[in-house]
Amino acid sequence: MKEIEVIVEKGILVGVNIQNDSNFEYSMVELKELARALEVEVVGTITQNLERVTPSHYVGTGKIEEIKRFYDESEANLVIFNDELSPSQIRNLERDLDTKVIDRTMLILDIFERRAKTREAKMQVELAQLQYMLPRLVGLHASLSRQGGGTGGGFRNRGAGETKLELDRRKIEDQIAKLRKELEGVKEQRETQRKQRKKNAIPVVSLVGYTNAGKSTIMNQLLQKTGQLENKQVFEKNMLFATLETSVRNIELEDNKSFLLTDTVGFVSKLPHHLVKAFRSTLEEAKNADLLLHVVDVSNEEYEFMIEVTNQTLKEIDVVDVPTIYVYNKSDQANVNYPLVSGNNIWISAKEGEGLDELVQMIRQRIFANYVKCQMLIPFDRGEIVSYLNKNATVLSTEYEEEGTVLSLELRESDYKKYEEFVLGK
Structure with missing residues (x-):
């Protein structure tokens, strides 16, 4: 042979x-x-x-x-x-x-x-x-x-x-037109999903950054930290453009608060214009986010240049004015103090799991700022409201009185308005 x-x-x-x-x-x-x-x-x-x-x-x-x-x-x-x-x-x-x-x-x-x-x-x-x-x-x-x-x-x-x-x-032009049409359909599906998320008032946090900065590692570590199932982990590898697909994961915190974490394709200098345009709908996950986590490989001597390239690419796809936390990852390889928080900057080592608690705390402060603390008295015949609040709010204490159930809780502003009639001490 x-x-x-x-x-x-x-x-x-x-x-x-x-x-x-x-x-x-x-x-x-x-x-x-x-x-x-x-x-x-x-x-x-x-x-x-x-x-x-x-x-x-x-x-x-x-x-x-x-x-x-x-x-x-x-x-x-x-x-x-x-x-x-x-x-x-x-x-x-x-x-x-x-x-x-x-x-x-x-x-x-x-x-x-x-x-x-x-x-x-x-x-x-x-x-x-x-x-x-x-x-x-x-x-x-x-x-x-x-x-x-x-x-x-x-x-x-x-x-x-x-x-x-x-x-x-x-024929090539026909194929381009066909692909554009199909991708337009995918874009509409994404839009529908985004509208649904907005309706459900789930905050969206989007990971952005240079290729191989550690975005997927951060996502996986956060999933692990919050006890999420193994099969929700995303692919991570020390190589350029390991992840092209946008992964969306629901991060559930201990106090019934949750947010969606999205991971987008990494950037690189001189990223082809056609590619940025083709991946536009995928990258728009970042545009509609409530918060960006701009992940930086601080162990790379050129990290400032990488920040510049990422910011420039985000500007190209109209991602502007989205609140941003700069996550300086791989601090263990960079001879810097970590975990460390300063303003909108945090130094962590995702691989070692160091600094994740502080990162979650920073995310909380920014995306749950519109949460309201109050007490509500829910009549006994409205048990479905108590169930809803137990599931979707942070219930600090529950007491039973003659008129109904008294809940001390922290909840989304939208839910507060929805059940405002039951609020005590107004």
Whole structure:
């Protein structure tokens, strides 16, 4: 039986530092991590300082020779660029380097394609891929017919892409329209669910932050802390974009108060615009939240840059003016004091479970601020109200008098108004 040859992808990373960008070095480190996420062996890095990118080739034309030489010496079969390339840049680079060229956007789209599990996530990624491909059809056709350098292993959308590119432009446009329509339907379902939550007056707390900051770990630890079932735990792993699906979990506290905790896709610098648009309805969970937990990996030297990127992406999807707690996670690896609370900031270690009590306390203070303390006298023939309040409010004490049941309690403002006629001492 003939053995199947496994093609190992060996890539060279190329980046242009425009006008001495202080975050350039980190974006190249991140590019390496993105390549590794697709099992690409990075054999080297080439960078160039420029005032602006070269319109025809992204890098200066003299740099092409250097890349070509290094490519031949290192036996690479792939060149990965640190920015989104234009269709003509891809065409010119592939012609002059005589190999396949991938840009940062395609890299991220590929990772998202691998990580997508639910039908909605798969549709969102496919929509972003098709929108990316459409203006690049000519260049990609040339690339697909190229016999040199295979990307047989990691780059699935090159394989899947080949079949997609056999479609003509109109078919791709039809598919985009179809996906948009289907995602619109999903968006309407989400809206209905959100309206229902609002009607039930359940506060929503949304986890946001850079990819791999520890959002899923925090969600799982909070579920465990509040004695939630194991099967409600969400997937967590130390890798980029481990979670694409929006997870929604009900966190039940000891005093009958509860809130919904939602976990959204992580952000990364230069997150492709098509992807942000495609995932818009998923990310809008954050827009409708009562409180954001902005999770930061404080052990990363570039954490301030990560905060900036996250805030910028949130602004892009109109998530503004939502009260926010900054959760500085992985404090155990950062040589800082923890658990520590200061204003709207908290330093914790989710993995160690340190600082979660303080975090829950901060969440409580912010989302249950509209709770009212009072006493109510409920007639004995209105037992259903006592049952409702026992289930949905914090009952501090219960006494029985001739006229009925006296409850000392803390409850939502909406419930207070609903049963205001029974309030004592008004």
